[in-house]
Amino acid sequence: MQPTLKHSRQREAIIDFLKTRKDHPTADIVYSNLREQLPNISLGTVYRNLSLLSDRGEILRISCDGKADHFDGFTHPHYHFSCKECGGVSDIEMDLSDLIYDKVSDNFDGQITEHTLLFAGLCPDCLSTNNDL
Amino acid sequence: MQPTLKHSRQREAIIDFLKTRKDHPTADIVYSNLREQLPNISLGTVYRNLSLLSDRGEILRISCDGKADHFDGFTHPHYHFSCKECGGVSDIEMDLSDLIYDKVSDNFDGQITEHTLLFAGLCPDCLSTNNDL
């Protein structure tokens, strides 16, 4: 059994902060923003709670290419896009699940409980900047 | 312009080794295996070449959840599966590209040049072991 959660101001602040952001901040960014309201919060606390919350499915962890993980406070089914130019991570709202699960069940004998689909390329901003050159 | 490649015994050994493996080894595993034939090879050389080769598209880098990256010597279109029980990474051979690109182009204005789709759950072995309990 996992231990019962006790309320903590720090954890609540982390969840609240993530809910205000659509840009999927890293642990470090969460930390430096929260220090404004909670000057004594520790980076370890941020990491601990981000892991705890994503393990419990309350937030999403997005891992791209060896760099720092990003976190998403919104857990409805959607996908992510990581721009190769600016490094930003943004949302792509669409529903592929049925399509993907139908197809993969024909091709794999194990049990698939989740999938991560990450797109990469140039975001609209960087695309237009590049075209201007 | 990127520098012209010069042949190196170490890089060739890395490519050859990856071609013999279907289990997507990490840099560390590549290193310890290659030391049998090249006792003086350095871990830095392994990392440098794995990055160089994946940047050039000759091998694939597979990033899952903060742990060490895995590398795949086969670059034809296929997807990966990471078992939550044993941590192994294996292949799923299927073609979703058209399906995915068609759908995503309706939902995103940037330019998508690649996508990474990683499945997770229980591999056939761990699934049958779990059922036996």
Add this chain to the structure above:
DNA sequence: TAATAAAACGATAATAGTTATTATTTTTAA
């Protein structure tokens, strides 16, 4: 409300994975 146990904390040390530095060696082409 005071005592207590569990959970969470902050500070910081430690670790894993990876990248950078540098002096030396290897490769390639003139």
Add this chain to the structure above:
DNA sequence: TTAAAAATAATAACTATTATCGTTTTATTA
């Protein structure tokens, strides 16, 4: 066969993350 470019081994440095530990906070119960 020499010279420039690239690659190497060894190792230091770095980044992201996790672990440790003594203290504080939270929730429960006497």
